[in-house]
Amino acid sequence: MSTQIINFTLNGDPVSTAIEPHRNLVELLQRFDLLGARESCGQGLCGCCTVLVDDVAVSGCLYFGVWVDGKKVTTVEHLDADGALSKVQQAFVDCGAFQCGFCTPGFVLMTHQLLKQNPDPSDDDIRHYLSGNLCRCAAYPEIIEAVKRAAKA
Amino acid sequence: MNQVGRNIPRLEVRAKVTGRADYTHHVRLPGMLYGKVFRSTMPHGRIVNIDTQAAKELPGVYRVVTGADIQKLIPEPYYGPAFHDQPILALDKVRHVGEPVAVVLASDPHVAEQAVQLISAEYEELPAVYDEVAAMQPDILVHDVLKPAGTFADLKHLKGRGGTNVALDYHLRRGDADAAMAKADHVFEHTFKTQQCLHLAFEPFVSVAEPGDNKLTLYTANQSPSFVRIEIARLFGWPENRVRVKVPYLGGGFGGKLYIKLEALVASLAMLTRRPVKIALTMEEQFYMITKHPTTFRIKSGVSKDGKIVARKCEVFWNGGAYADIGPRVAQKSGFTAAGPYDIDNVSVDSYELYTNRTPAGALRGFGIPQLVWAYESHTDLIARGLNIDPVEFRRKNLLRDGRPQASGTILNDAAIPEVFEAIVKRMNWNAPFDHGAGTLKRGRGIAIALKAVISPTTSAAIINISADGSITLFTGTVDMGQGSDTAYALIVAEVLGVAAEDVRVIHSDTDVTPYDMGTLGSRSLYHMGNAVRLASEDARAKLRALAAEAGLPEGTNYPPIEIFKKRFGMQAGNIIGSSNFVPSYTPPDAKGMSENVTPFWMVGGSGVEVEVDTETGHVRILRLVNAADCGKPINPAVAKTQLTGAAIMQLGFSLSEAMHLDGGQVTNASLADYKIPGIADIPPMESELVTAEQHTGPFGAKGLGESGTFGVSPAIANAIHDAVGIRITELPITAEAVLRALRAKEGRPLDDE
Numbered sequence: 001m002s003t004q005i006i007n008f009t010l011n012g013d014p015v016s017t018a019i020e021p022h023r024n025l026v027e028l029l030q031r032f033d034l035l036g037a038r039e040s041c042g043q044g045l046c047g048c049c050t051v052l053v054d055d056v057a058v059s060g061c062l063y064f065g066v067w068v069d070g071k072k073v074t075t076v077e078h079l080d081a082d083g084a085l086s087k088v089q090q091a092f093v094d095c096g097a098f099q100c101g102f103c104t105p106g107f108v109l110m111t112h113q114l115l116k117q118n119p120d121p122s123d124d125d126i127r128h129y130l131s132g133n134l135c136r137c138a139a140y141p142e143i144i145e146a147v148k149r150a151a152k153a
Numbered sequence: 154m155n156q157v158g159r160n161i162p163r164l165e166v167r168a169k170v171t172g173r174a175d176y177t178h179h180v181r182l183p184g185m186l187y188g189k190v191f192r193s194t195m196p197h198g199r200i201v202n203i204d205t206q207a208a209k210e211l212p213g214v215y216r217v218v219t220g221a222d223i224q225k226l227i228p229e230p231y232y233g234p235a236f237h238d239q240p241i242l243a244l245d246k247v248r249h250v251g252e253p254v255a256v257v258l259a260s261d262p263h264v265a266e267q268a269v270q271l272i273s274a275e276y277e278e279l280p281a282v283y284d285e286v287a288a289m290q291p292d293i294l295v296h297d298v299l300k301p302a303g304t305f306a307d308l309k310h311l312k313g314r315g316g317t318n319v320a321l322d323y324h325l326r327r328g329d330a331d332a333a334m335a336k337a338d339h340v341f342e343h344t345f346k347t348q349q350c351l352h353l354a355f356e357p358f359v360s361v362a363e364p365g366d367n368k369l370t371l372y373t374a375n376q377s378p379s380f381v382r383i384e385i386a387r388l389f390g391w392p393e394n395r396v397r398v399k400v401p402y403l404g405g406g407f408g409g410k411l412y413i414k415l416e417a418l419v420a421s422l423a424m425l426t427r428r429p430v431k432i433a434l435t436m437e438e439q440f441y442m443i444t445k446h447p448t449t450f451r452i453k454s455g456v457s458k459d460g461k462i463v464a465r466k467c468e469v470f471w472n473g474g475a476y477a478d479i480g481p482r483v484a485q486k487s488g489f490t491a492a493g494p495y496d497i498d499n500v501s502v503d504s505y506e507l508y509t510n511r512t513p514a515g516a517l518r519g520f521g522i523p524q525l526v527w528a529y530e531s532h533t534d535l536i537a538r539g540l541n542i543d544p545v546e547f548r549r550k551n552l553l554r555d556g557r558p559q560a561s562g563t564i565l566n567d568a569a570i571p572e573v574f575e576a577i578v579k580r581m582n583w584n585a586p587f588d589h590g591a592g593t594l595k596r597g598r599g600i601a602i603a604l605k606a607v608i609s610p611t612t613s614a615a616i617i618n619i620s621a622d623g624s625i626t627l628f629t630g631t632v633d634m635g636q637g638s639d640t641a642y643a644l645i646v647a648e649v650l651g652v653a654a655e656d657v658r659v660i661h662s663d664t665d666v667t668p669y670d671m672g673t674l675g676s677r678s679l680y681h682m683g684n685a686v687r688l689a690s691e692d693a694r695a696k697l698r699a700l701a702a703e704a705g706l707p708e709g710t711n712y713p714p715i716e717i718f719k720k721r722f723g724m725q726a727g728n729i730i731g732s733s734n735f736v737p738s739y740t741p742p743d744a745k746g747m748s749e750n751v752t753p754f755w756m757v758g759g760s761g762v763e764v765e766v767d768t769e770t771g772h773v774r775i776l777r778l779v780n781a782a783d784c785g786k787p788i789n790p791a792v793a794k795t796q797l798t799g800a801a802i803m804q805l806g807f808s809l810s811e812a813m814h815l816d817g818g819q820v821t822n823a824s825l826a827d828y829k830i831p832g833i834a835d836i837p838p839m840e841s842e843l844v845t846a847e848q849h850t851g852p853f854g855a856k857g858l859g860e861s862g863t864f865g866v867s868p869a870i871a872n873a874i875h876d877a878v879g880i881r882i883t884e885l886p887i888t889a890e891a892v893l894r895a896l897r898a899k900e901g902r903p904l905d906d907e
Contacts, residue, residue, distance in 0.1 A: 043826055096795055133833070138798065140802065
């Protein structure tokens with residue numbers, strides 16, 4: 001199958017690759033050994049594959065890789081680029097806001113986006129904003145705590 | 154500093170919040186082929202023909218494999234923990250929709266997926282049976298003959314039995330339930346049902362097999378790597394040491410990833426092709442792998458006029474689906490406590506595991522207990538209401554207490570039943586006046602309490618390595634799927650060896666280096682492996698003292714380990730290895746299903762619920778969900794509490810929304826879009842209480858907790874709905890439609906069926 005050359009910014013660095021147009025963003029990121037975005041439900045319903053494209057969260061399983069051409073892509077792996085956990089990541093640690101950890105990168109990225117838009121969210125704001133992310137271990141009470149803690153940090 | 158009892162974050166926190174934690178999902182190996190599965194669309198049929206020609210011709214396809222190919226490698230390609238009944242790929246018959254029939258292998262998973270669409274199969278359709286009670290009749294047989302695995306001694310008598318769908322029947326007879334029932338002042342009888350639902354871990358089933366020189370390595374998302382190793386070795390006729398099973402962190406398990414799932418398939422494919430093979434299921438395919446048993450439970454109780462339960466008869470039918478998996482153990486082990494946490498002199502239990510033409514059923518967070526509690530706590534509530542006794546008072550009068558024989562005959566010990574029950578009652582403020590609402594919004598409250606005997610007998614082994622600088626490594630086969638086992642064990646090691654838990658390195662689940670463990674299941678790990686870890690740590694401590702003596706240091710010396718090693722070996726060199734095998738005692742049930750020792754420890758969990766029911770729509774809103782469980786003495790209390798909360802929320806899904814819908818054996822809602830699991834917006838106000846007791850035989854007084862939070866949720870909700878609006882829901886899930894139908898039926902204006 002024919003490939004397409006795409007150029008984009010990945011976690012701050014300019015990159016270029018050839019990719020078939022049917023591959024999704026999760027597959028594209030795997031080529032760069034970025035495994036924090038994970039395809040689980042394959043329907044954009046669970047949020048495990050969350051990736052920021054031009055600072056907007058997308059479902060990597062439903063987003064074609066070629067679409068990031070010319071854009072800025074940020075994954076969970078970039079949040080501690082300076083060596084320290086982000087305040088959201090630290091709050092998730094402090095509150096024990098996960099169990100198996102498979103969905104955690106998605107929650108962390110969505111929380112970053114939430115706090116950017118709404119620095120002091122209410123419980124209802126948090127529930128509404130994160131309703132597109134699912135956690136089968138059901139760490140939800142701890143996740144709500146973590147979001148509030150990160151907001152105060 | 155005391156280590157046990159500290160609240161510390163999981164050891165792997167940083168890896169998990171940065172997206173760098175290791176899962177089988179991520180495994181990629183050089184030269185790896187991806188397998189995609191062609192599945193049966195027929196619930197029950199004889200395979201007439203499988204046409205793979207077009208798939209083979211698709212460019213990029215490496216190979217297409219059917220059951221016949223597998224049989225050339227393994228003449229008897231049947232696997233399973235309790236029965237060797239499941240073919241690696243279907244042979245002559247298919248027994249459920251979704252059963253694997255062929256596999257396409259390609260370097261590109263998209264090519265394999267496309268090729269699967271080009272395969273066709275022809276079947277001679279056979280009549281199918283889906284219902285567990287109907288399957289009691291031998292009209293339609295799913296299997297011609299039973300094939301127990303021999304792993305479990307108490308299943309041997311089933312060998313060669315034919316003409317039946319009953320894979321296992323367990324019977325318990327304590328006292329004389331019929332006679333006592335005949336003399337009882339009141340008799341109550343009800344039937345309850347549960348639905349088919351499933352684990353749906355977010356890391357869907359995935360296994361990778363890598364052939365090597367005279368060996369095979371499996372990377373697999375599995376809760377029981379030791380069992381996988383033994384079973385793969387058996388299938389290939391190899392010694393265990395030629396099979397290596399590695400399990401990194403698990404993206405959820407809940408009992409789904411137990412025993413053997415995709416491993417025999419990928420192992421066979423890797424041996425056939427001499428290349429690494431990975432099969433990763435989609436979310437949809439998980440609906441065809443393993444589920445939670447649907448059940449029908451007929452329960453009957455005789456009660457004296459002063460409110461004492463004098464007899465209870467339980468008939469439980471477990472819908473095990475097409476292959477036994479661990480279903481027979483679920484039917485038997487849960488049978489011990491089918492009559493509930495009550496002190497009843499006359500009990501009979503009949504528990505039947507049945508084959509049907511559905512997706513197989515196994516263990517899901519409770520090993521059958523949640524299905525039983527749904528029935529016995531709904532029934533118990535109905536008795537109290539029928540006798541006009543407060544449901545709390547009625548239970549209090551009948552609760553089983555330490556020192557009394559449980560139905561199996563085992564004397565109850567270290568089971569905090571009254572403590573857990575009273576903790577819930579207190580939080581519910583049960584004796585205060587309760588506002589039952591008004592108009593179309595009615596309110597009610599309910600309570601439920603349960604007991605579980607842990608699966609027994611099972612073994613865990615652990616190894617401790619103290620390096621010459623004094624740093625400590627623990628080797629354990631427990632799979633950490635989020636429950637925090639690595640961290641709990643680090644705390645235990647640290648407590649014994651006098652270091653900080655954060656400094657203990659835990660190596661988990663690599664059968665080349667980690668010793669045997671029965672599996673991460675049934676809330677057994679903290680008790681069994683926890684004891685093994687403690688014993689191995691004590692062994693290491695004793696050896697360190699011996700080393701100090703060899704080095705000529707005085708007894709009771711306080712030298713740091715590095716000095717002891719240096720003194721003994723002249724430099725930083727050598728190791729100390731501490732090890733242990735832990736297996737608790739157990740007495741198998743006798744001919745009457747009785748045993749004086751059925752479990753190494755008891756689990757106790759319960760719930761209290763307040764609901765608001767909208768009588769116009771049937772919608773139920775949970776206003777409050779209280780959960781409490783006996784956790785012994787918690788090793789890491791904060792993490793323990795999240796187990797309780799997580800289990801309760803999971804059970805909330807099984808109570809209110811989750812159900813697999815079947816049409817002609819086909820699952821019609823096999824996706825997260827149509828199968829609704831709890832999301833963050835669905836979480837009611839919750840309180841979770843760890844009831845601290847002492848499990849005297851547990852490591853530092855601890856016991857398992859992973860399942861306890863599921864036990865009481867469903868019946869507490871149904872009991873609260875009854876309290877609110879006077880209707881009784883007897884089948885899960887409790888949907889708004891079910892509630893509205895019951896409300897309208899009660900008003901004498903029932904809704905139409907369609």
